[in-house]
Amino acid sequence: MQSTDIVILSNGPGEVVTWVRPVVRCLRHRLGDDRHQVRISVLLSPCPHSTGKEAAIALSYPEVDRVLAAPDFFAFLLWGKTADNWQWHQQGIVVFLGGDQFYTVAISKRLKYSSLIYAEWDARWYRLVDRFAAMNQAVIDKVPKSYHHKFLVVGDLMADVALEVDDHSPQIQKNVDAPLIGLLVGSKPAKLSQGVPLCMAIAEKIQRQQPLAQFVIPVAPTLDLATLSKYANPQENSLISSLGQVSGKLITSQNKNIEQTCYLITSGGTKIRLVTQFPAYTTLINCQLCLTTVGANTAELASLAIPMIVLLPTQQLDAMRSWDGLLGILANLPGVGTLLAKSINSLIIRQGKLFAWPNIWAGHEIVPELVGKLEPDSVANLVLDYLVHPAKLDTMRAHLMKVRGEAGAAQQIADIIKQKID
Numbered sequence: 001m002q003s004t005d006i007v008i009l010s011n012g013p014g015e016v017v018t019w020v021r022p023v024v025r026c027l028r029h030r031l032g033d034d035r036h037q038v039r040i041s042v043l044l045s046p047c048p049h050s051t052g053k054e055a056a057i058a059l060s061y062p063e064v065d066r067v068l069a070a071p072d073f074f075a076f077l078l079w080g081k082t083a084d085n086w087q088w089h090q091q092g093i094v095v096f097l098g099g100d101q102f103y104t105v106a107i108s109k110r111l112k113y114s115s116l117i118y119a120e121w122d123a124r125w126y127r128l129v130d131r132f133a134a135m136n137q138a139v140i141d142k143v144p145k146s147y148h149h150k151f152l153v154v155g156d157l158m159a160d161v162a163l164e165v166d167d168h169s170p171q172i173q174k175n176v177d178a179p180l181i182g183l184l185v186g187s188k189p190a191k192l193s194q195g196v197p198l199c200m201a202i203a204e205k206i207q208r209q210q211p212l213a214q215f216v217i218p219v220a221p222t223l224d225l226a227t228l229s230k231y232a233n234p235q236e237n238s239l240i241s242s243l244g245q246v247s248g249k250l251i252t253s254q255n256k257n258i259e260q261t262c263y264l265i266t267s268g269g270t271k272i273r274l275v276t277q278f279p280a281y282t283t284l285i286n287c288q289l290c291l292t293t294v295g296a297n298t299a300e301l302a303s304l305a306i307p308m309i310v311l312l313p314t315q316q317l318d319a320m321r322s323w324d325g326l327l328g329i330l331a332n333l334p335g336v337g338t339l340l341a342k343s344i345n346s347l348i349i350r351q352g353k354l355f356a357w358p359n360i361w362a363g364h365e366i367v368p369e370l371v372g373k374l375e376p377d378s379v380a381n382l383v384l385d386y387l388v389h390p391a392k393l394d395t396m397r398a399h400l401m402k403v404r405g406e407a408g409a410a411q412q413i414a415d416i417i418k419q420k421i422d
Contacts, residue, residue, distance in 0.1 A: 004421045005092035006040045007107065011047035011070070013187065013222060014296030015098030016054045017279070019118065022160040022410035023097060024063040030414040035065055038421075039089070043068045043076065043107070045099040051187060051222035060221075077103065080110055093420050095413070097157075101125055114420050118157065118413060126150060131420065133413050154412035156405040158296075158357070161281070161303035163407050178212035179387050182283075182290035182306070183272065184297050185231075187220030191293045193239050194313045196231035198374060199291055201244025204268040205380030210387065215272040216287070217264070218280035225250060225262055225274060232264055243313065244376040248272070288393060289386055291379070298367075299357035303404050307396040309382065310356040312371040358403055366399040 006027060010020050024040055031038045042058045047070065055069035068082060076082055092113035096104040101117055101124045108115035108129075116131045117123065119139045123132050126147045133154040134140050140151045183203065185195030203215045219228060230236040232248030240247055248264040262274040275283050281304060284290065290301055290308045301308045359365050370379060386392050 002091045002421075003036060003089045004038050005089045005111075005113070006038060006417060006421075007092060007094045007111070007113065008040065008042045009045065009094065009096050009103050009107065010042060010058070010098035011045045011054075012049045012098060013051050013054055013057070013220075014049075016042075016044075016057050017221075018161060018296055018300060019097040019157045020058060021061060022157065022163070023095070023413055024061055026410040026414035027417065028063040030411075030418055039065045041066050041068070041086070043073060044070045045073045045103055046070045047099070049188070051220075053222040057221055077106060091421065093417055095417065101129075104129060116413070116416060116420065118154075118409075119151075120157075123151070131416055133409070133416055135409075152412070152416065154416075155407070155409040157409045157413075158299040159303050159405040159407045160410045161279075161300045162305075162404075163410075178214060179210065179288040180214045180216060180286050181206065181383065182287040182292075183215055183217045184290055184292035184301075185217060186293040186295070187222050191295075192223075192228070192231045193237055194243060195293050195311070196228070196248075197237060197240040197243040197246060198311065198313055198376065198379075200232060200248050200264065200266045200270070200272065201246040201376035202291065202380045202383070203272060204244075204246055204266055204270045205376050206383055207270050209380075209384055213387075215270065216275055216283060217272055218275045218278075218283060221278045225276070228274070229264065232266075243374075246376075288390075289383060291383070294355040296357075298355075302356075302358035302361075302367075302400045303407075305397050305400045305404065307386070307393045307400070308356070308367050309379070309386075310359075310367060310369045311374060311379065312355060312369065313374045314372055358400055361403040361405075362399070366403065367396060 008020060010016050020042060027040060040063060042064055044054050044058065044067065050070060055067045058064055059067045068076060072083060088111055092111060094104050094108040094111065094113050094115045096117040104115050104117055105125045105128045114130045116133065117129050118133045120135045121139065123134065123139055123143055126132065126143050130150065132151045134151050135156050137153055140148055183199040185199050186192050207213050219225065229250035234240045234247050247267045251263045251265050253261050264272040264274065284306055285304055287306055290306055292298060292301060292308050292310055294310060294312060298308065298310060354360050354365065355369055356367055358367055359369065368382065
């Protein structure tokens with residue numbers, strides 16, 4: 001095989017974790033680990049939902065050789081220059097896994113490489129792009145038939161999350177008397193400021209009725225524990241007073257095996273374990289139920305068939321700024337963005353929009369979405385109802401398995417890339 005560059009275009013935290021990660025793993029498995037033969041580069045374009053740590057996450061993947069951070073993207077797009085003066089092989093392929101599909105066209109033309117786009121909902125620039133990996137047939141049906149030969153249905157990359165779980169890893173036996181409840185509080189300030197205090201208050205309410213209940217927060221890789229704990233501190237987070245008035249402190253313990261474990265201890269004494277292992281799938285699959293914010297995490301939970309309740313508190317209406325297109329641009333404008341975000345979110349919430357990915361896939365609500373000025377008592381009562389009626393959880397789990405789609409999209413994308421470079 002001739003020395004080849006595989007150039008992966010991506011942008012936000014969700015895409016880097018749920019799309020890039022499984023694809024680069026399959027590529028190395030399919031093409032081997034000889035870096036002189038196959039070099040994998042990740043180019044990150046600017047994203048309004050970025051945490052600023054996407055480059056570090058992508059570089060942490062052992063399959064990836066080099067990463068271009070978002071602040072350097074346009075310099076490369078316009079002039080083909082990188083700060084480290086990257087060199088390129090004569091043969092290569094540009095693979096779209098997030099961002100603007102036009103970048104695939106522009107960069108493949110600049111490098112004189114072939115091109116491949118993973119099309120989740122829409123396929124653009126089909127006249128200029130060599131191949132498309134489509135999530136489903138509906139993507140292809142929107143394109144003129146004369147271009148259908150460029151397309152292959154590969155399925156939903158989000159479903160490949162299930163393949164990340166090691167079936168041979170030790171698992172906790174689920175116990176209805178001592179249920180494990182996951183609290184996915186978010187990774188960005190706007191979500192954390194509501195998610196952390198609300199989930200702490202809900203956990204306290206649940207434990208009063210179920211003293212053996214256990215709680216866990218999977219910590220996002222873009223978040224350190226000291227920063228997370230600030231959102232549990234009333235001196236740092238003013239929203240605590242309107243979301244149950246429960247505060248928390250970061251506690252670190254060490255056992256005889258010199259293993260460090262971190263917790264948030266609430267003001268009422270409830271212990272919430274903090275899991276920094278990433279991804280935390282082997283912990284999550286042991287949860288009877290998860291409470292979660294909106295975002296890619298709802299797709300990950302659905303792919304693992306983990307029952308969930310989606311929380312959209314409106315105590316701070318400007319917290320949701322993750323809309324696509326023009327709405328997202330307006331909501332994130334400096335200065336006026338906060339006012340616009342509140343207006344946009346108020347309008348969208350009144351329209352009854354579905355927010356969680358499994359509900360969007362199904363076209364109706366199969367996991368509860370709680371929207372409004374949420375009270376910890378009412379949410380806790382709903383959780384307790386599910387825990388004492390496990391058949392309801394089984395029904396939700398069955399619905400999630402039905403809508404999540406077949407895993408294997410990453411492997412099929414890797415196969416397409418191998419065909420192109422061969």
